[in-house]
Amino acid sequence: MMQKAMRLQFDPGLCVRAKSKFSECTKCVDICPSSVQLVDNLPSFARLTGVEAAACVGVCPAGAMRLSDFSATEFFFHFLKSKVRFISPKINLPCVSVLSVEHLLSLALASDETISVDLDSYEKGSSLLLHIEAMIEEANFILSSFGNKRIETNLLDLEPPSRSLSSDGEPEEISRRAFLKQATLKEALKHKIAFDDALNADEIERFEIDAGVIATIKEKHLPDKRKILLTTLKKAEIPENFEILPQEEIGFVSQKYVTEDCTNCQMCYRLCPTGALSSDSRFSLIHFDAMLCLKCHLCHDVCEPDAILLQDGFEVREFFEPKQRVLALFDIKRCHECGANFTYRGGEQICPRCALEEEEAMMLHSNAKKMGF
Ligand code: SF4
Ligand code: SF4
Numbered sequence: 431m432m433q434k435a436m437r438l439q440f441d442p443g444l445c446v447r448a449k450s451k452f453s454e455c456t457k458c459v460d461i462c463p464s465s466v467q468l469v470d471n472l473p474s475f476a477r478l479t480g481v482e483a484a485a486c487v488g489v490c491p492a493g494a495m496r497l498s499d500f501s502a503t504e505f506f507f508h509f510l511k512s513k514v515r516f517i518s519p520k521i522n523l524p525c526v527s528v529l530s531v532e533h534l535l536s537l538a539l540a541s542d543e544t545i546s547v548d549l550d551s552y553e554k555g556s557s558l559l560l561h562i563e564a565m566i567e568e569a570n571f572i573l574s575s576f577g578n579k580r581i582e583t584n585l586l587d588l589e590p591p592s593r594s595l596s597s598d599g600e601p602e603e604i605s606r607r608a609f610l611k612q613a614t615l616k617e618a619l620k621h622k623i624a625f626d627d628a629l630n631a632d633e634i635e636r637f638e639i640d641a642g643v644i645a646t647i648k649e650k651h652l653p654d655k656r657k658i659l660l661t662t663l664k665k666a667e668i669p670e671n672f673e674i675l676p677q678e679e680i681g682f683v684s685q686k687y688v689t690e691d692c693t694n695c696q697m698c699y700r701l702c703p704t705g706a707l708s709s710d711s712r713f714s715l716i717h718f719d720a721m722l723c724l725k726c727h728l729c730h731d732v733c734e735p736d737a738i739l740l741q742d743g744f745e746v747r748e749f750f751e752p753k754q755r756v757l758a759l760f761d762i763k764r765c766h767e768c769g770a771n772f773t774y775r776g777g778e779q780i781c782p783r784c785a786l787e788e789e790e791a792m793m794l795h796s797n798a799k800k801m802g803f
């Protein structure tokens with residue numbers, strides 16, 4: 431029987447570009463320019479894809495891209511269950527780039543043994559290899575502030591395969607044959623073949639915003655990779671000291687502050703895809719949970735006065751002791767005209783909408799007077 435070809439899939443309801451036309455996210459396009467383009471403001475791509483397009487799955491902050499026959503979430507659990515500690519497109523996944531820094535961090539933290547990534551399968555100097563190396567470097571940079579854990583590369587080629595304890599407690603040699611005996615890895619190999627079969631296909635996938643997509647856009651959604659990381663961090667050893675890392679070295683999470691230029695227009699916390707930014711029922715404040723932030727930049731893109739900014743440093747404490755912070759507090763008053771709540775800036779008795787209507791009415795009245803009515 432022929433293998434079903436592996437396809438790149440896209441959920442427009444999760445893409446931050448669908449949440450606002452002001453979104454400037456182009457991560458998937460930047461990483462796979464030959465496969466992914468923007469059409470009508472949304473990513474579009476050839477229906478069947480090759481290995482190079484797996485990177486757009488890994489980089490998408492919101493989890494809007496995925497592969498039809500490979501789930502990074504399932505891979506995470508299969509990997510930990512297996513005795514293999516080597517991540518390789520020859521063995522257990524279609525391409526290392528289908529993972530994200532969050533996955534690498536979670537795998538390294540959740541595994542008792544050092545994990546290793548196969549870089550030899552990639553063309554030297556290729557953009558794909560550079561991207562994977564950058565992910566490992568970022569993960570290792572963060573891990574170095576946690577303790578002694580580190581992700582290695584090409585361990586399989588440099589020294590004998592990883593050793594682990596068998597079920598009776600005796601060390602067991604893990605050979606390539608042993609890898610392939612495991613059902614999960616057979617599955618992975620099947621996926622790899624199917625993935626390669628997709629290389630020649632060229633059917634354009636287009637996406638539209640229908641009622642179902644609009645319903646998803648309105649929902650707050652935390653991608654699986656973040657849920658995995660949060661769960662893994664809860665079980666991880668807490669560092670003795672918490673460092674502050676430069677924010678530009680961390681691509682998937684951020685800490686922010688709001689300046690006095692904020693007008694409480696509500697755009698950032700209404701559109702934030704995960705609920706990292708939120709408010710209360712009166713819209714009297716801006717709350718922020720850094721560990722729910724995907725660094726998707728949407729809140730910055732929609733903020734007209736540029737009032738929401740990135741903190742220079744990311745506090746490692748946040749990974750282990752996440753907390754909700756108040757970024758802004760607003761004085762909320764009831765409009766004397768329409769009764770709706772509005773953000774009080776000082777002195778005004780009516781809301782901006784009523785003020786505008788009043789201004790327009792005054793203008794009409796004065797024009798009518800000038801014309802002698
Ligand atoms: S959210 Fe994901 S799918 Fe949408 S533009 Fe950004 S990277 Fe691409
Ligand atoms: S930070 Fe910007 S987008 Fe958010 S409420 Fe304030 S002005 Fe609006």
Ligand code: SF4
Binds near residue numbers: 705724
């Ligand atoms: S806080 Fe901003 S950058 Fe973070 S997930 Fe929400 S919209 Fe994206």
